[in-house]
Amino acid sequence: MVEEAKVVLLGSGFSMFGMRAKIALAEKGIKYEYMEEDLANKSPLLQEMNPIHKKIPVLIHHGRPICESLIIVEYIDMVWPNNSPLLPSDPYHKAQARFWADFVDLKVYHASRRVWISKGDEQEVAKKDFLESLKQLEEFLGDKPYFGGDTFGFVDVALIPFYCWFYSYETFGNFKVEAECPKLISWAKRCMQRESVSETLADEKEVYEGILDYKDKFMLN
């Protein structure tokens, strides 16, 4: 019998990018070894496996590294196609899924960061940009249960980890996502019913405490 090649995932703390990889692996039922990285003190393994960016997540399979969260998720989907396909088989829908997953990185991520990092006018602009990006996603979601249609898919995996950060954005920015994007919150709660998601997402209060900690250590007030 051929032994399954070892799968290792390097991740860190509350990273939504690391969570994407974890959710994908869980959806596929893949056993793996998780290694928590201290990003203030990067391990030799991380530096060897991702010398270019020195970032997490990194997936190591057959001893070879795959970097960048969305690339990792596509790799997982291709190598383990039998359970829970994440990308549609139709090229057009696949391309749309890639477009919107990239959109999450281009627009949602950067605006959300500015929400908890900045203050005053800058923060107001960040809030506006963040909510605008969520509204655009909501429009693409439409009446579908998931971004993947009837099944949980690539864009769902790309976006859902941000849900455990919403509490932090809302607290720092003094707003509620549900007020502006109720459909998106329904979608998020639906995703949370999946074990792969509920077991992976961090506790939102812990994320908030983590950000306070980070701000304390690294940012001047």
Place this chain on the structure above:
Amino acid sequence: MASSQEDVTLLGAIGSPFVCRVKIAFKLKGVEYKYVEENLANKSEQLLKYNPVHKKVPVIVHNDKPLAESLVIVEYIDETWKNNPILPSDPYQRALARFWSKFIDDKVVGASWSAVSTIDEKEREKNVKETFEALQFLENELKDKKFFGGEEVGLVDIAAVYIAFWIPMFQEIRGLDLFTSEKFPKLYNWSQEFLNHPIVKENLPPREPVFAFFKGLFESIFASK
């Protein structure tokens, strides 16, 4: 049969390296398409309709279905027209090809553009340094291959058309050395092979008008100092 001769339109702009990527991909597959030149200072209703999210080129419309983002489009082209594959079939090699294409977008394009267009000297120097670092990674990745894709042009080569054609043009206009044969001999040789590839050659924009456009653009940036 044959999904090949269908209704395909490309909305583009002559000076865009991202549009060029799509043109090369279409030609590698032998796909005929209708080209529409957009005036980016006065975007058409069609562009705003087909790419409401980013309002940018390139956009393709295939049988009335629009797609945006150059690398998403190139992968779509590869999956729809199966001849002359652009991406490797092996999952690991595919992941690597995607990684390096993304690297070009994230690390080379931004830094090199800022290096030639930023007024502030310190910022410019920082971006020059970042561009050198990024190009060095690509130099190392190329090793002894003819193309990033191996013997044939692949996704990373197509993504890197920006490095082969646009960076040399920018550095000539601005009198800055970013990408030279001395600093990056392997990458430089690659660029010459790539630019002379029969299909790539045919699909590069005409140098003079694009040069003139960017020269004018840089003049206005630096004049408003």
